[in-house]
Amino acid sequence: MNSFVYIGRPARVIFGAGSLAQLGAEIEALGARKALILSTPEQRASAERVADLLGARAAGVFDRAVMHVPIETAREARELAARLGADCAVAIGGGSTVGLGKAIALDSGLPIVAIPTTYAGSEMTTIFGITEGGMKKTGRDERVLPRTVIYDPELTLTLPVKMSVTSGMNAIAHAAEGFYSVNVNPIVALMAQEGIAALGRALPAIRRSPQDAQGRSDALYGAWLCGTVLASVDMALHHKLCHTLGGSFNLPHAETHTIVLPHALAYNAAAAPEAVQRVATALGQRSSGAQAVYDLAKDNGAPVALREIGMQEADLDKACEIAMSNQYPNPRPLERTALRQLLQDAFEGVRPVS
Numbered sequence: 001m002n003s004f005v006y007i008g009r010p011a012r013v014i015f016g017a018g019s020l021a022q023l024g025a026e027i028e029a030l031g032a033r034k035a036l037i038l039s040t041p042e043q044r045a046s047a048e049r050v051a052d053l054l055g056a057r058a059a060g061v062f063d064r065a066v067m068h069v070p071i072e073t074a075r076e077a078r079e080l081a082a083r084l085g086a087d088c089a090v091a092i093g094g095g096s097t098v099g100l101g102k103a104i105a106l107d108s109g110l111p112i113v114a115i116p117t118t119y120a121g122s123e124m125t126t127i128f129g130i131t132e133g134g135m136k137k138t139g140r141d142e143r144v145l146p147r148t149v150i151y152d153p154e155l156t157l158t159l160p161v162k163m164s165v166t167s168g169m170n171a172i173a174h175a176a177e178g179f180y181s182v183n184v185n186p187i188v189a190l191m192a193q194e195g196i197a198a199l200g201r202a203l204p205a206i207r208r209s210p211q212d213a214q215g216r217s218d219a220l221y222g223a224w225l226c227g228t229v230l231a232s233v234d235m236a237l238h239h240k241l242c243h244t245l246g247g248s249f250n251l252p253h254a255e256t257h258t259i260v261l262p263h264a265l266a267y268n269a270a271a272a273p274e275a276v277q278r279v280a281t282a283l284g285q286r287s288s289g290a291q292a293v294y295d296l297a298k299d300n301g302a303p304v305a306l307r308e309i310g311m312q313e314a315d316l317d318k319a320c321e322i323a324m325s326n327q328y329p330n331p332r333p334l335e336r337t338a339l340r341q342l343l344q345d346a347f348e349g350v351r352p353v354s
């Protein structure tokens, strides 16, 4: 066994159908008495359900979380938390809502209780993202890691099928890139393998039956593991490309990750053959890793072409130049011609040839 470093981060995780009912006890265990409850406008009803559960421990609701955490929204939420004298934040929602909680914690150190309702996995990481002046700044800070995470699959039953599939593919992308990360270790690789396998089972089940309790449980379990991989190791070409495409061309997050993943794996396959093949193995497929994730997305109704989600072909050269200007560790060096072809293939949505 080669030497390696593994950092396990302190987080208390409660997993199970109906585990939302344990929220009050978890808030009490934190010694908190005034929770600011966070949600998107679309999930206000969930936030109000949390407020009812907490009763006197609910200080208020802020339901204006949006994707990519605009600094203006973060400031409003921070000011409300201060005005209410909140001593913790409860984020019920996906990565955007957890991200708002992280923006509050980054500023005030407030403990976060995360109640994930998508498969983004942000609840497991010290990564934050805040957007100011049209630019999204990401970083890592221990203060933003949620203290407690409540995974209740019942809260994901309302996640639309298309969003469930792309959010699940976003999670698979964290694990897939984890296999060839510069700082991967055997423990993280195990989590990646199990997380991809769980989501590979779950996504077709959810597409067949969105109310499938086992499918929803497997998906949230897989998201937990894949989010832990994202938290533990550095990402590479796929994530850097997606942040370029999302940040510079305002493409939707989970869909962009879904579309780019097979092509990023194909780009890296020759330089990291075992890592990329582990993706196919985890999905129980005999094809290549790139083809296996492409097929999982396409077979379950997810978009497979950037042109389906608003990318303009005329912007591909610019996207390539931006990606080339931001060098980072990757199994294969960034080569302009090959990268431009990757973007063309992703734009057209062609199935990887290997």
Ligand SMILES: NC(=O)c1ccc[n+]([C@@H]2O[C@H](COP(=O)([O-])OP(=O)(O)OC[C@H]3O[C@@H](n4cnc5c(N)ncnc54)[C@H](O)[C@@H]3O)[C@@H](O)[C@H]2O)c1
Residues within 6 Å of the ligand: 040, 041, 042, 043, 066, 067, 068, 069, 093, 094, 095, 096, 097, 099, 117, 118, 119, 120, 121, 122, 123, 125, 126, 127, 128, 129, 155, 156, 157, 158, 159, 160, 163, 167, 170, 230, 253, 254
């Ligand atoms: N910091 C990290 O570690 C990390 C990791 C992954 C993603 N992210 C960030 O998270 C954001 C994307 O998060 P996301 O993909 O979870 O989407 P999201 O949080 O933006 O949610 C998308 C939409 O789905 C709705 N929704 C969520 N759960 C639902 C449910 N169960 N039922 C019905 N509707 C539901 C939300 O209200 C919202 O309108 C991006 O900004 C991304 O950068 C951060």
Ligand SMILES: O=C(O)CCC(=O)CC(=O)O
Residues within 6 Å of the ligand: 068, 099, 127, 128, 129, 138, 170, 239, 242
């Ligand atoms: O918090 C963010 O928005 C940046 C990290 C992130 O989005 C991880 C991912 O690419 O899924």
